[in-house]
Amino acid sequence: MAYTIDEIVDLLNLEDFREVYLEADRIRKENVGDIVHIRALLEFSNYCKRRCKYCGLNCTNKSVKRYRMSPEEIISTTYEAAVNGYKTIVLQSGEDNYYTPKILGEIVKSIKKLNMDITLCCGELDYDSYAYLKECGADRYLLKHETAQNELYEYLHPCGTLQERIQCLKIIKKLGYETGGGFMVGLPNQTTKTIAMDLMLLKEIGCDMAGIGTFISHPNTLLKDCEHGSTEMTKRAVALARIMMPSINLPATTSLGVINDKEKVDIFSCGANVIMQKITPNEYKALYEIYPSNLAETNIRLQRIKLENQIKELNRIPL
Ligand code: SAH
Numbered sequence: 551m552a553y554t555i556d557e558i559v560d561l562l563n564l565e566d567f568r569e570v571y572l573e574a575d576r577i578r579k580e581n582v583g584d585i586v587h588i589r590a591l592l593e594f595s596n597y598c599k600r601r602c603k604y605c606g607l608n609c610t611n612k613s614v615k616r617y618r619m620s621p622e623e624i625i626s627t628t629y630e631a632a633v634n635g636y637k638t639i640v641l642q643s644g645e646d647n648y649y650t651p652k653i654l655g656e657i658v659k660s661i662k663k664l665n666m667d668i669t670l671c672c673g674e675l676d677y678d679s680y681a682y683l684k685e686c687g688a689d690r691y692l693l694k695h696e697t698a699q700n701e702l703y704e705y706l707h708p709c710g711t712l713q714e715r716i717q718c719l720k721i722i723k724k725l726g727y728e729t730g731g732g733f734m735v736g737l738p739n740q741t742t743k744t745i746a747m748d749l750m751l752l753k754e755i756g757c758d759m760a761g762i763g764t765f766i767s768h769p770n771t772l773l774k775d776c777e778h779g780s781t782e783m784t785k786r787a788v789a790l791a792r793i794m795m796p797s798i799n800l801p802a803t804t805s806l807g808v809i810n811d812k813e814k815v816d817i818f819s820c821g822a823n824v825i826m827q828k829i830t831p832n833e834y835k836a837l838y839e840i841y842p843s844n845l846a847e848t849n850i851r852l853q854r855i856k857l858e859n860q861i862k863e864l865n866r867i868p869l
Pocket of ligand 1: 692763
């Protein structure tokens, strides 16, 4: 469906969105079916050289203890996920130069031997690094554009520009990665027009997946006094993403679950078909605090069983 910006704004502002949710759910079923893809998420380093104003990992936050997982630890944790049925590993970190493309590439090659799909989410890299990691076997790359509004982007990101971010996404797409974009809903000074622009940008880039998450205010950031974003508006954005891009992969992002655990379930009737499960070892998990959340203990096997059951209860098929 090709909407104009104004049409998207009108839809986002609807008093009663129920019909749009139903339409999104129908389009989801028709185009990507009832499968819910479960991705294991491993947060392997919380070091970051950037100063993104919303993120608890920004390098000016001195109150967070920093950690790095060794390649061996990353591979053995991923192995445990593989034997417990996970088919994709998402390796996420701050922008941490310690992991050179060479080191990351070796990790990717070892994981490929486990017959797993690999998604990388390690921030902005240069062309050669993205190309090298693709050659090593990485299948997908996640890099959210965060917000499509130029002034807001620059206010939030003292270390980069929206143009650079988009350029990275174009390179990722061109190199043949399954390309994941996305943005946050509820950022300070964001309007429904901004969200409409965000959705348009995902389409323009040709994203294969999109993480649309609610902004959550972190007490150790410059945005500590801002309000959390609206989960309802986040779900509306997800539903419209499904209608505009029928075959895209849309995760029920973890930030939705943080605010209201019920929402994480509801999101599956709004167009979502993917869920990420954190498998970061307990000793590191709480330290990877991009935003505050209530974390359950990691138990890779039991978490998997519980999640599969929850998905089946929704008459969907876990994969
Ligand atoms: N360094 C990587 C990973 C960033 S963390 C990268 O640049 O891609 C992954 C995502 O968490 C970010 O893309 C952002 O959308 C989200 N995030 C960070 N802080 C957040 C907050 N306070 N509220 C909601 N989402 C946040």
